[in-house]
Amino acid sequence: MKTYAACEPVPVYRVLAEDGSLVGEAPDLSGERLVELYRWMVLTRIFDQRALNLQRQGRIGTYAPFSGQEAAQIGSFAALDPQDWVFTSYRELAGVMFHGFPMETALLYTMGHPEGTKSPADRRIFPVQIVIAAQLLHAVGAGWACRLRGERSIATAYFGDGATSQGDFHEAMNFAAVFRIPVVFFCQNNFWAISVPFTKQMATPTVAQKALAYGMEGVLVDGNDVLAVYAAMKRAVDRARAGEGPTLIEAVTYRLGPHTTADDPTRYRDEAEWRKWRDERDPIPRFRKFLETRGLWSEEEERHWQEEAKRRVEEAVVRAESYPKPNPASVFDHVYGTVPPDLARQKAAFERRMNRREGRE
């Protein structure tokens, strides 16, 4: 009897070695663009660290840090057009900020402000998804609509390794392949779903190989190598635009911080593992070394940019903190297109109550 047992292991796609030297074919990007990607990796890292800090000071609420995953996010978003659809989880802020989502809006979200999910009008960024894996199906639908409407745009879904266990993941993959939808599934495998390690999440050695079972292409890429990620995403995006169907990309990366500010990773994660990723595999120094050997970046520019980035983050913090406080009654405004009569009565009673409270305070 012949059975399906295993598929050939595919090596992790890589362009830069961990020491920043070139080990593959560099994608076709100008020096200027390369520097831009680097600047964004640094800027978003500084944002992330500042956000953790703000949370500790009680100035923002629960926050899910992305430090360590900047290359996976910025490298992949760099291959998108402004009009492509973006459906992310809560951990892709580096990518969406690079894509045009304002830093202060991201902060407003963590401050519990209702306007913190609003996409800029000239982008198609869906509110962050909290329910693990639900966004994959939306991406399939949005990609489907793009094709039906004859648009050039495609759709992307970002998610974690844990998300691949949900039914929604499998259903989305199957629909996308059956209907040859222009969509890219981008999995950031950071090895942990809160406290559950990758090896307890699935019995396969990779996420990428699951693509085979659905009839689409799967790509395994070093998620801490921004150039490899860009190349993998570019290929998938181009194929989707050309009508060649969906792709599943697994970007292997690591979350250097806690799951969220409410989490304590020392309870479940090996310190040596974390240290290794932090000290030897950080995507930012890796890319910096590459740029420096190419003469595209210097110590001087680094110092400069660190300061400029800090200044920009601080400005965003100021803008977020001075943003008008939400009107609590706005909670009634966006439940339906028109407020039904009973809800309007609830709103009126709520406003009377708020006015009485204010009168007393």
Added chain:
Amino acid sequence: MKELTVIQAIHDAMRLAMERDERVMLLGEDVGKNGGVFRASEGLQERFGEHRVVDTPLAESAIVGTAVGLAVAGMRPIAEIQFLGFIYEAMDQIASQAARIRFRSYGQYTVPLVIRAPYGGGVRTPELHSDSLEALFLHTPGLKVVTPSNPYDAKGLLLAAIEDPDPVLFFEPLKLYRAFRAEVPEDWYTVPIGKARVVAEGTDVTLIGWGPTVPVIAQAAKRLDEERGYSCEVIDLRTISPMDTDAIVASVEKTGRAVVVHEAVLSGGVGAEVAARIQERAFFSLEAPVVRVTGYDTPYPVPSIEDVWLPDVERVMAAVEETMRI
């Protein structure tokens, strides 16, 4: 007796059940090594092993669906849903499967399953972590739904749920997890499912709540007594389904007035069911319409708005004034 918090009482019940009955097991996301995101199962995996305290892959439908199979085939699973808001993922397995297996098999198969989930607001969680969804399950025959408001009931109700031959949803008000301590017996005891508790006796108006709103109505009753001289009877429903209608009716026959308080949205809420039962069985005792104090008919709001959206002591007091005026 020991002084325990609600979360410690839940932990204690699970430990005791796993000690006593080898069939009892816990499965869910982050319940093992991490001891649960709220530490409800802290240390249980070390103690009972990975085969009894199981860190599952991230899939609520699979957690509940496999727990149904485990229960049917002789185990006593406790399935944890990390936050009640994520229970929609498992809705088919709960409502169409677990709830009906006894019925569909003409009593041949049963599902002695407990599903635990934290719920309720007021602690600044991110979106979808605070929803109160008890009404969905009251609306599903075949399920039992309980929710404790204090450490004693938490342990006693959870042990009763584990003993119960049918699926029981055990909803844990997360705001009360560490809010206070109370005496809890060290041994096995149960609090009967289907029985409400009279927290305070009174004669003017009946205040009915459960889970996170019990401290709110108790506080309102105290202030109404001190400030207005009203005598409030306070009822902690404890079980949403099957509901203790007799206890509600007996109280309203005495007081003639009722205010129902829940965090869940107003429309189609459990409060509506309580009000319907009161008018069916105690209509001629009523001095005033039954009033509901609840979340508004919107999705649960963002953290910066939740405090004014949730029922609070002032809203309960205003509702009591309204019924007392009539």
